Amino acid sequence: MGAHESGAGLIRAFEATVIPGLLQTPEYARGRLAQGVQLFGSPDDIDEAVRARLRRQEILYKRDKRFHFVLTEAALRFRLCPPEAMLGQLDRLIALSALPNVRLGIIGFDTPYGVAPWHGFWILDRERVVVETYSAELNLAQPKEVALYEGVFDSLATVASYGRAARAVITRVIDDLATDAAE
Template identity: 50%
Template sequence: MSTPARQAREAFGVRLRDIRNDAGLTGRTLAALAGWHFTKISKLEHGVLKASEEDVRTWCRLCDMEDQLPDLLATVRSIDTMFVEWRRQLRSGTKKRQKESVRFEAETTLFRAFEACAVPGLLQTAPYAEQMLRYFTGFHGTPDDIEAGVQARMDRQQILYRGDRRFHMVFCESVLTLGVVGKDVLAGQLDRLLVMSTLPRMRMGIIPTRARHGYLPLHGFWILDTREVLIETISAEIKLTQPGEINLYTKAFDQLAQSAVYGREARGLITQAVTVLNNEPD
């Protein structure tokens, strides 16, 4: 079975092959110029062998593609950590994962987040966070330390009130009504969103369901300054550090953010959701 790291190496190998082909070099010619055994080219291009940073520098220099070097080097450095399967990441419980978030969030000054179907973690109430973590532990069969994990997530939220960090969080209107949590939990979460929307360093945008979307809300993602993008999938957490990838997600975020409403209009959508929820039968 192919591992996520192997898949990442294979994808990287395709990029190397494209660069070689664009340069008009055969594998044997490139190997001769680099002083490598001719089989090394094939192994690198098929992901059998992990490229070193020196390999990449040599490849780009000989193919006259040094403008692509920064992006390629960032990819090489992240291949082993780009895909971290939830089963492996949560094998010791949810608390450790939340503590790791504290570490990399402490290094961030600008948080940009988009969520399509859930409230961003830094804005969640404890009951809402508990339900989210239960989805993960139950689905993946990982250790149940939900209480500790929730407390760690609540501790993370202190960054909303300390320092000079800035937060721009955008989510779809459907987040306000999706039945991923119980009615009482959702009611408390909506109240919290009303409060969070008034924080001085928080810019909260909500994309109305029928708004003209600037880009497709395919999945949620977080952009930490300009150094990293975090994506949560069903099977793994993906960390992207390549400048080209970060630029693409920044473009997607900007277009989604332009579709959102803010301030009084955003709070109006939350209040409307509260009214609908209160009118639902118990």
């Protein structure tokens, strides 16, 4: 997806179960990429893959790019890496939420949904939707499909919390995780 990302001026992403790669810490990314090696039997080039993922994140600091991420609270709570790594990841989300070109929304567990969060997806400008599955990356470019995903994203973004309210959800997850890790 890197080439498509770099050409887009507006990137909107919804993730229900994982932290998006553009927002991942090295430790979280390592955990996600290690799972791919285990699941697919792919070559164990995790160190290089983590470096590549972190290089991709430079796009977050380009002033001509805008980002809108919507995550579910579940994505913050799934234990996909060791607790210490997850605590660092959650702290990074708080920091990234303050970037002027990044809008981070969190949908809390108690939030009623208008549209079910079936799967994660990325909308690049208004031209392409990228959906990653276990076995493939789907690139949808038909205007009707893009419009459908834009409507779903808007519905999910409408019920998300932003700013202090989003950071409060993240902080609550940090507090819960820190308590669990200390026990």
